[in-house]
Amino acid sequence: DAGVTQSPTHLIKTRGQQVTLRCSPKSGHDTVSWYQQALGQGPQFIFQYYEEEERQRGNFPDRFSGHQFPNYSSELNVNALLLGDSALYLCASSPEAARGEKLFFGSGTQLSVL
């Protein structure tokens, strides 16, 4: 079992650009959540996808958007990048039946905005 896989592992962008991050959930998991982890901080919830729809959203602007595909994989898109968007972006998956428990995290994508 490959667990949660994310790509790319590292990314460097400049202000104003757009970025797409990708996530494949753990086998058997159908719910995908995205978190942003700034340096020295705990992960902050961005949004959650289930059945290809955004079900819950944290306090993030509309520049952050996502998508879930029929195979449960997911993308996180960030438009008009700001310096403050530099962070580790984590994808977490869980089975819907777990009702929010037992989240498995990927190793993340380290995004640097210059």
Next chain:
Amino acid sequence: GENVEQHPSTLSVQEGDSAVIKCTYSDSASNYFPWYKQELGKGPQLIIDIRSNVGEKKDQRIAVTLNKTAKHFSLHITETQPEDSAVYFCAASKNQAGTALIFGKGTTLSVSS
């Protein structure tokens, strides 16, 4: 919304000692409390979790206690080893579909041999 406070931010212990990390939460509706360990360059890994209908849970050298009345929960690591060195995060959420985990700011645990 939910707010989770975690203390201490750093903790240094000698190998073999015990380590205790404490968290408080604000939303009395929260009923699920996981603990994650994050090593350098990796994502958080679930090490133990507890639901609000349980006061204590143990898994080998790791235990978690929960005081619902005081809205406190703690992680206890006994007989610490150098490989326990990492950042530990507590989190809280409601046990329902669609809910998000709210994390504390983390505790950097250093175990010296």
